Amino acid sequence: MNRTTDIIVGAILMLALVTMVLVVFPFAQLRPIKPPPGLKPYTEAQLRGRAVYVSEGCMYCHSQQPRDPAQAPDMQRGWGRPSTPADYYYDDPVLLGTMRTGPDLFNIGQRQPSKTWQLIHLYQPRAVVPGSIMPAFQYLFRVTGEKPTDVEPLALPEQYQVPGYVVPTREALDLVEYLVSLDHTYPILQGDAAARDTAR
Amino acid sequence: MELSGLGVPILVAVSFALSVTGLYIFIVALSHNLLWSQDEGANVIFPPGEENAPEEPAASGEEARGLRAVTQGRQAQEGELADRIAADRSSATAVFVFLVLGALWLVIGSIAGLIASLTIHMPDWLAAYAPLTFGRMRVVHLNVVVYGWVSMTEMGIALWLLPRMLRTELAASHYAIAGAAFWNSGLLLGVIAILFGWSDGLEYLEIPWQIASLFVIGGALTAIPLFLTLARRRVQHLYVSVWYLGAALVWFPILFLIAKTPVHFGAEQAAMNWWYGHNVLAYWMTPLALAAAYYLVPKVLGRPIYSYNLSLIAFWAQALFYGQAGVHHLIGGPVPTWLVSVGVVASVMMVLPVLAFSVNYFQTLRGHWGTLRFSPTMRFVAIGAVSYVLVSLQGSLEATRWFNTIVHFTHYTVAHAHLGLYGFVSFILFGAIYFAMPRIVDYEWPYPKLIAAHFWLSAVGFGIYFVALTIGGYLQGLAMMDAKRPFMESVALTVPYLEARSLGGALMVLGHLIFVFHFLVMALRLGPRRDAPPMLGLQIWGGRTL
Numbered sequence: 004m005n006r007t008t009d010i011i012v013g014a015i016l017m018l019a020l021v022t023m024v025l026v027v028f029p030f031a032q033l034r035p036i037k038p039p040p041g042l043k044p045y046t047e048a049q050l051r052g053r054a055v056y057v058s059e060g061c062m063y064c065h066s067q068q069p070r071d072p073a074q075a076p077d078m079q080r081g082w083g084r085p086s087t088p089a090d091y092y093y094d095d096p097v098l099l100g101t102m103r104t105g106p107d108l109f110n111i112g113q114r115q116p117s118k119t120w121q122l123i124h125l126y127q128p129r130a131v132v133p134g135s136i137m138p139a140f141q142y143l144f145r146v147t148g149e150k151p152t153d154v155e156p157l158a159l160p161e162q163y164q165v166p167g168y169v170v171p172t173r174e175a176l177d178l179v180e181y182l183v184s185l186d187h188t189y190p191i192l193q194g195d196a197a198a199r200d201t202a203r
Numbered sequence: 204m205e206l207s208g209l210g211v212p213i214l215v216a217v218s219f220a221l222s223v224t225g226l227y228i229f230i231v232a233l234s235h236n237l238l239w240s241q242d243e244g245a246n247v248i249f250p251p252g253e254e255n256a257p258e259e260p261a262a263s264g265e266e267a268r269g270l271r272a273v274t275q276g277r278q279a280q281e282g283e284l285a286d287r288i289a290a291d292r293s294s295a296t297a298v299f300v301f302l303v304l305g306a307l308w309l310v311i312g313s314i315a316g317l318i319a320s321l322t323i324h325m326p327d328w329l330a331a332y333a334p335l336t337f338g339r340m341r342v343v344h345l346n347v348v349v350y351g352w353v354s355m356t357e358m359g360i361a362l363w364l365l366p367r368m369l370r371t372e373l374a375a376s377h378y379a380i381a382g383a384a385f386w387n388s389g390l391l392l393g394v395i396a397i398l399f400g401w402s403d404g405l406e407y408l409e410i411p412w413q414i415a416s417l418f419v420i421g422g423a424l425t426a427i428p429l430f431l432t433l434a435r436r437r438v439q440h441l442y443v444s445v446w447y448l449g450a451a452l453v454w455f456p457i458l459f460l461i462a463k464t465p466v467h468f469g470a471e472q473a474a475m476n477w478w479y480g481h482n483v484l485a486y487w488m489t490p491l492a493l494a495a496a497y498y499l500v501p502k503v504l505g506r507p508i509y510s511y512n513l514s515l516i517a518f519w520a521q522a523l524f525y526g527q528a529g530v531h532h533l534i535g536g537p538v539p540t541w542l543v544s545v546g547v548v549a550s551v552m553m554v555l556p557v558l559a560f561s562v563n564y565f566q567t568l569r570g571h572w573g574t575l576r577f578s579p580t581m582r583f584v585a586i587g588a589v590s591y592v593l594v595s596l597q598g599s600l601e602a603t604r605w606f607n608t609i610v611h612f613t614h615y616t617v618a619h620a621h622l623g624l625y626g627f628v629s630f631i632l633f634g635a636i637y638f639a640m641p642r643i644v645d646y647e648w649p650y651p652k653l654i655a656a657h658f659w660l661s662a663v664g665f666g667i668y669f670v671a672l673t674i675g676g677y678l679q680g681l682a683m684m685d686a687k688r689p690f691m692e693s694v695a696l697t698v699p700y701l702e703a704r705s706l707g708g709a710l711m712v713l714g715h716l717i718f719v720f721h722f723l724v725m726a727l728r729l730g731p732r733r734d735a736p737p738m739l740g741l742q743i744w745g746g747r748t749l
Contacts, residue, residue: 006441007430007433007434007441007449010441010445010446010449010450011449011450011453013450013519013522014449014450014453014454014522015453015457017519017522017523017526018453018454018457018458018486018526020523020526021478021482021523021526021527022461022478024217024527024542024545025474025475025477025478025527025529025530025542025545025546026461026471026474026475026478028542029470029471029474029475029538029539029542030466030467030471032539033468033469033470033471033538033539034468034471036469055400057402057404058338058339058400058401058402059333059336059338059339059400060336060337060338060339060341060342060402061338062404063337063338063341063342063406064337064338066612068535068536068537070535070536070608071535074535074604074608075535075608075683075684076683076684076685076686079686080686080690085537086536086537087537088469088470088471088537088538090537091469091470091473091537092469094469094472095468095469095472096403096404096405096472097405097468097469097470097472097473097476098404099473099533099536099537100612101406101532101611101612101616102612102613102614102616102617103612103613103683103693104323104614104694104697105694106690128326129326129327132691133691134691134694134695135326135691135694136323136324136326136694136698136701137326138322138326138330138336138337138338139326139327139330140330140336141330141331142330142331142332142333142336198470198537198538198539199536199537199538199539199540200533200534200535200536200537200538200539200540200542200543201540202540202543202544202604
């Protein structure tokens with residue numbers, strides 16, 4: 004094995020094999036999957052909110068992939084049934100996440116549908132969740148001297164109040180629209196359930 | 204769903220067959236006594252004049268004498284090194300450009316990492332500044348370290364090693380410098396994009412494709428001199444490091460192009476993401492770091508590696524198994540079971556190439572551990588090689604379903620990733636830079652004590668980092684697995700460990716600042732001129748030859 008071409012051809016063959024198994028086969032298997040009847044496409048505002056989720060890097064601390072109850076107690080924590088490939092039909096980029104520094108958010112809209120709660124939590128997580136280590140996203144809000152007419156200023160606990168009114172920006176409102184839309188509690192088809200990892 | 208019926212058992216069978224083939228090659232090699240023959244190939248990096256002559260440009264005069272004593276090595280003779288000097292001279296300018304850029308990215312990347320680490324346990328700190336929020340600093344840290352510090356330094360070291368291993372001069376090095384310009388513009392723009400919230404949103408692939416295309420151009424331009432030099436080689440045999448270099452330079456652009464092609468969707472995109480995320484290690488950063496290790500250890504010892512054939516087996520086994528390992532990141536996720544199983548099987552099979560490497564490495568060093576006392580390069584590379592073995596075995600463990608279930612979503616995985624990219628890759632690169640720089644700038648490291656300070660800050664800092672996050676992450680995982688314990692308990696218990704991580708990280712950053720300061724002092728030829736210039740000026744200053 005002394006020739007440059009042997010190494011290059013060998014290297015390309017290896018990569019082709021690996022890519023076939025890890026990318027092409029899943030592509031072929033998952034491509035025909037249709038969205039479940041209960042899953043709605045995102046609205047404009049939700050899509051903008053999803054982009055904010057990506058910009059702020061929410062997925063580096065929050066997963067969106069509840070596991071099977073036989074594997075882990077995700078369902079008992081109220082995070083929802085095991086997710087299937089069909090649940091991600093409208094997701095681009097897919098935001099499965101790799102960490103649970105914070106809880107799974109695949110069904111946060113069902114668990115915590117209050118937009119007021121979500122806004123306060125974004126502005127100052129510790130105001131509603133003692134001990135939280137989530138960053139305070141103060142820059143998604145602005146502080147004004149006059150009471151705004153179009154949006155409701157945040158009603159913060161005394162400890163966290165500042166002089167003036169704390170008003171969510173468009174980004175914060177969009178992000179909350181996205182968060183409360185995360186509700187995958189609809190029933191799934193049996194075929195979809197079989198397309199997820201079921202071994203334990 | 205056409206593949207889910209009969210297809211699944213077939214795919215699992217295929218992956219099993221591939222694994223068994225690897226094992227078969229291994230056993231055949233054993234039975235044919237291939238592993239213990241001292242192949243000519245191993246000696247190709249020791250041309251006449253360099254046999255049994257330890258080379259350690261980072262050593263002071265006293266250390267160099269000690270090194271020769273413990274290895275019973277001799278001094279390379281003047282006049283015998285003409286080829287090597289010509290090789291080093293031909294690559295010096297281009298390599299210097301890559302190493303300087305790598306060092307500067309190291310500073311930026313590690314400061315971003317420290318900010319991310321601090322904000323995670325001080326969540327109200329810097330809360331008014333969008334670019335400094337955890338979710339952006341973490342991304343800047345990862346991308347700068349992967350595509351800046353590691354990629355630049357590895358390409359630089361590759362450019363430097365190749366002419367030496369092929370006993371020829373580096374051809375068309377200006378293409379590599381142009382490549383560096385494209386690559387670094389891409390990274391700089393990418394970092395700015397991320398700071399302002401523009402991200403493609405997939406881990407390891409955040410830099411928007413419009414900008415990231417500069418990496419492909421830069422990488423391709425850098426590969427031109429490497430392949431032109433290969434064509435002009437003056438050795439019969441291609442040393443194993445050349446295999447790693449050549450393969451990695453072919454692999455990376457293909458990986459990156461496929462990953463950035465906008466055809467991926469939903470759950471398939473997740474599979475692709477882990478195919479890429481794991482293979483940017485398997486097919487890019489790991490092979491380039493191993494290439495350096497396979498060169499540096501024998502050169503410092505002045506003797507060839509223990510078993511050359513073993514290194515070749517490890518190369519192909521690694522290419523096969525490591526490449527498929529990434530999908531274990533989706534255990535319990537919304538992708539087909541067969542796919543996850545392929546990842547688990549391949550990850551466990553990684554034990555084979557890693558065992559091959561460790562047998563080889565420890566047998567080469569057996570009886571020569573004394574060199575650690577005298578060789579700064581060896582100290583860094585030794586930790587790097589040990590970390591490679593540990594991180595790979597740990598990876599195999601983490602890919603098993605029961606262990607993955609506990610630690611997957613925790614800080615344990617972050618510690619593991621750093622054992623790979625810091626303990627293994629970065630330590631080998633530090634060693635490689637300490638080795639190569641005196642040859643590149645024809646000047647000694649001015650302050651040996653700063654090398655020691657960097658080593659201990661990095662080693663101790665990383666030790667704290669790794670131990671703290673490993674324990675904290677494991678406990679976090681146990682807490683999450685127990686439904687009776689509220690989720691917030693799993694958050695609260697990690698805080699002291701996250702603080703310890705910041706402490707360890709701060710020591711690492713301090714070590715890097717010392718390293719880069721020393722690097723720049725040397726590059727500007729400031730500081731005391733100590734024992735003797737290490738290489739090119741042999742005749743000019745007389746003095747020591749290594």
